[in-house]
Amino acid sequence: MELRVRDGRAVLAGEDESGEREVDPHSLPLGADLAEALHEWAKVADAVVRTETPADGVASALVTRRGKQLAGRIAAVMNASVQYTDPVSGELVSVDAPEVPVKAPARAEQEEAPEPTPWGTGLTVSFITAAIVTVTVVSLSLGLGETSRWLALIANVLVVGGLAPSVWLGRRVPVWRWVAYGVVTGVLVAWLVLILTLL
Structure with a gap:
């Protein structure tokens, strides 16, 4: 041609x-x-x-x-x-027509290794998130508890119910999982503090 x-x-x-x-x-x-x-x-x-x-x-x-x-x-x-x-x-x-390069067969050992887990940064994010959630839930509960303990209980249930779907979805996302861990820890610590204040 x-x-x-x-x-x-x-x-x-x-x-x-x-x-x-x-x-x-x-x-x-x-x-x-x-x-x-x-x-x-x-x-x-x-x-x-x-x-x-x-x-x-x-x-x-x-x-x-x-x-x-x-x-x-x-x-x-x-x-x-x-x-x-x-x-x-x-x-x-x-x-001439260009030669088509032959791809080497994929090997299991050539697959990308997963990224290392950033424990230091992740735990820092979790700690800060837990502290913010703890302070927020305790402040909200004590403020509403002065008016009515039932109102404080309902507010706690609504806050936790509102956060639960986001936390559930974020638990497997690499960056957001640390925030999810912090939210769960913060809520549990806040409830422990509230139980101790009732005694």
């Missing part, structure tokens, strides 16, 4: 039983974007050749480089070598 420019259009030439044939890139399974890119490149190449830009000019070098890139894309899609006729110099260049 050979990539050429004919009258501002890209064509792919090849041999079949009837002889050499040129076809439009749109008629091949290259994809619409590659076929359009080929025709755009051919228009630019035709304009560069018509304006008689010197062979060592910047525009000529860009047309040549882009043509080789497009020939490489065709070779990759068709999985076959493609010959490329440079429209500026007339030079014929062969572009």
